[in-house]
Amino acid sequence: MKLTGYRRKDGSVGIRNHILVLPTVVCANEVARAVAEKVPGAVAVNHQHGCAQLGVDADQTKRTLAGLGSNPNVAAVIVVGLGCETVLAPSVARVIESSRPGMPMKHLVIQDLGGTDNAIEVGIQSGMEMYQIVSQYKREPIEFGELTISLECGGSDVTSGIASNPAVGAVSDMLVKKGSTVILSETSELIGAEHILAERAVNEKVKARLLAVVKGMEQKALQMGVSITGGNPSPGNIEGGLTTIEEKSLGCVYKGGTSPVMEVIEYAEAPTQKGLVVMDTPGHDIESMTGMAAGGSQICLFTTGRGTPMGSPVMPVIKICGNPITSKKMSCNIDINIGTIIEGHETLDKAAERIMKEIVEVINGKSTAAEQRRMFGFAINRIGPTM
Amino acid sequence: MVLVINEKDNVGIALADLPEKSEVKAGEHIVSVKERVPFGHKVSLRDIKKGEKIIKYGEVIGEAIEDIKAGSHVHIHNMAGLRGRGDEKV
Known part of the structure; x- marks a missing residue:
């Protein structure tokens, strides 16, 4: 198509x-x-x-x-x-x-x-x-190589790491092969999984930068004098079966697929490379999505397990849910139910194909659940005190 | 009804609520479930000693903070993360 x-x-x-x-x-x-x-x-x-x-x-x-x-x-x-x-x-x-x-x-x-x-x-x-x-502007043919696709996960539960994030990871790999730029973010949700991404860094400089941003984020948590647990994973993540940040991160990182990491960019900075790039953002969904939208992403793939309504004011956000119960309960906020994976009704590859098809339709103008309901989240990540 | 992601894992994931005293198949293991394990939560596949690493996805997700018997619910009450622990560095 x-x-x-x-x-x-x-x-x-x-x-x-x-x-x-x-x-x-x-x-x-x-x-x-x-x-x-x-x-x-x-x-x-x-x-x-x-x-x-x-x-x-x-x-x-x-x-x-x-x-x-x-x-x-x-x-x-x-x-x-x-x-x-x-x-x-x-x-x-x-x-x-x-x-x-x-x-x-x-x-x-x-x-x-x-x-x-x-x-x-x-x-x-x-x-x-x-x-x-x-209103007079017309649509023209475009290519995947002209698109930057951002990845987000929020309201995660155990299904995120075993169904929706691996399925989106397969989609990320397809998009990278088609020439897109794919942004993986949420640095706090790389804590405990950074070694997996570091091994895939395209060179030593990118590897060192990746490890440095994760260490920097962990340092901010340590400075607060409390455990990161409760902030991330959040109480809802914990209720959903995620116990530690390492466990959440290891599930989270699947979103990025298996492609090499081409560069690590600052919050709200535009990528300069095609392929998979990492943006240094917090795990806070809205701050993270805002950073990627400001970095030029035209469309976002957002996985959830517990369900979340939020989209972005400028980019369509496709909600992909791996929890069949949530997909039913919050159907008004979910675009694609892939709870079928853990129910054993669909393979991960088939689910990935379905996501790909939806991406094409949304690119071509089909509205997402968040667009229909104007669930537009905008939040800027602050890194200094208010004077 | 219990998913074991990697052969190195010492915990599995309940794909349905596991009732107390049930016998469930978890990969190559048969687990006697000691207590209720809610959907999505972890169940120990074997005895895990206090201080031993908890492995899921074939990777370390934390360590046991008490001895855990096989078939137990594994969560914040008997395991803890090793990263971002500002509470331990003060």
């Missing part, structure tokens, strides 16, 4: 056509929301950040916001700032403009526009103009 998407002026390829309304600071959240409510096809995110941040932490927030605005699934963007924040709207807009030249975009500064009433009005007016432009 052929793949279709939207060819952007910078050469990237989108599979959705979002008008993104992006506040650069918590103080602009409500204006962004009000604008998005009135503009067809628009989606706003909100977050707590963008001010009173320092150094690499402020840089990471800015990189995440600019990365999200530059995601190829975004067809137009309205950046909203207050005017006195650390992460200023015009500077985020400049970064987006340099990576997505020619994309319809606008930035609003509430203080410059005389307050929220006028800012909202100007935002809606711009949004309507953008809608008229992007």
Whole structure:
């Protein structure tokens, strides 16, 4: 089956056509929301950040916001700032403009526009103009080699490690063979399984970097003076039969399949390699997905055992569940039930084929459960204190 | 009804709730289940001594914090992880 998407002026390829309304600071959240409510096809995110941040932490927030605005699934963007924040709207807009030249975009500064009433009005007016432009965009043939697929697991239970993650791992290998970039993330869920990935590093530098980011994440847990258990694995993971972070990680790492690890990238950084890459993110689903969306991923494969509703504001997220009970109980939030594997009704390879088919359909426009219900999660990973 | 992923494993995974005092096939083992093991949870395939490593996927997932008899429910009450243990490093 052929793949279709939207060819952007910078050469990237989108599979959705979002008008993104992006506040650069918590103080602009409500204006962004009000604008998005009135503009067809628009989606706003909100977050707590963008001010009173320092150094690499402020840089990471800015990189995440600019990365999200530059995601190829975004067809137009309205950046909203207050005017006195650390992460200023015009500077985020400049970064987006340099990576997505020619994309319809606008930035609003509430203080410059005389307050929220006028800012909202100007935002809606711009949004309507953008809608008229992007609604004329047509789908064209695209290839797997133009796509970055992100992997996520959340609300894990024992079925994640024996069914859904191995099935998605088989899919990852297929995607890598077809020329895609596949992002494995969740560094905390590599603790205890890092040796498996390290053996597959393409060179010594990547191997050393991989081991260093996992050690760095474990160090953060140790600094808290408590066991990582309870935070990760979470109480729900434990109830589902996962006892330790090592056990969870060993199940988690199956998502990445068997391909070589080509590079290790920072949170919200865009991959430079095809094939399997590792992004250094926390295990927190929404922070992790946000980092990968900001890194340019157009579509996400999300495995779950206990069930989770969350998707992303800019990329379709396909929910794949290996627990037959959850697949039934939370069917409104699950796209593919592969509980068939542990029931003995389907082989892992057959389930992987089914996932592949669904990926093609979703790329071509089929909506996911999270898109239908607007379960759009956005959370920026903070690495410094608020001042 | 008990999945053994790797031949090195000393625990199996219950693919259904295992009732107390049941006999179940777990790979090449026959396990006499001593206590209820919920769906998805681990059951010991043999006696495991305190301090011995717990093996699943053929890899270390933690160690026994007490002697564990074959057929027991293996979870947070009798095993613990070895990584991310900030509680032990202070």
